[in-house]
Amino acid sequence: MARDVELEKKIDAxxxxxxxxxxxxxxxxxxLKNPGYIELLNTEISVRAMVVEDGSRESSSGTKRQHTLIHSLQNSWKWAAAAVAIIIVAVAVNFFLTDAEQTLDELALNEIPLSESLASAPALRSGQVRSIPGDSLLNQGFKAAISGDISKAMELYDAIIKEYPDQPAAVQAYLNRGIIQFxxxxxxxxxxxxxxVVGKAEEQSFLREKGYWYLGNAYIxxxxxxxxxxxxSEVFYMEGIYRNPAGDILQELDKQPGNPARELNN
Structure with missing residues (x-):
């Protein structure tokens, strides 16, 4: 595949x-229109460039740099875009670029990467963290989880669900609990x-799509x-970033005994 220098410049910028x-x-x-190039970026430029550039001030340890960067990104307006970017790369590499037909076991998740998948509270454009208590606990849980203190993270997520059930952070806490349990x-x-998650998240939201995606994989x-x-199927018809891998899994599910074939509307 020929290199797209202009696209590389945009990534660098x-x-x-x-x-x-x-x-x-x-x-x-x-x-998204050039999934083949995402694989090239993943090896040549890579999301790790973000870690090297922004995290080198924090620690000489590569793992610690990555965790520090991810946690600090949540306090800037770029956090949401960066998180989506990592997810896009992961989905593209794992599913979009696979030529050989895979079995259901190969297509289904057996582990969910924490740093790329856990929800954290957004920040205001000004860079000031929201003062909502549930959001603060959510970010504490994120920090605990990626630092390896899973028990502490679960305690924080349970506290959000119990004390702030009506806040958006509660839905995110359920998602994070589910990921850890998975x-x-x-x-x-x-x-x-x-x-x-799927019962409480807003219709057509990315959070609801993720909830159905992980739910389907847990059922598998x-x-x-x-x-x-x-x-x-809910994931597939939401037409989000998981649509292609969802389609692949549905085709394999249709081949399983007791699961009659269904046509997919591409």
């Missing part, structure tokens, strides 16, 4: 913080958490294939 919000959005739309192979617990891991089909 984004990494250095030189793009406006509108330009950054246009960049990721362009990358990684612990507590699929029944994860299913309960993700069901709360418990061999509840009919329910997995229902959840993954």
């Amino acid at each position: 984004y990494i250095k913080g030189h793009l406006t919000e509108e330009q950054a959005q246009e960049l990721w739309e362009e990358l 990684n612990r192979s507590d699929y029944e617990g994860a299913i309960a958490s993700f069901r709360e 891991n418990t061999d509840s294939l009919s329910r997995a089909h229902e959840a993954i």
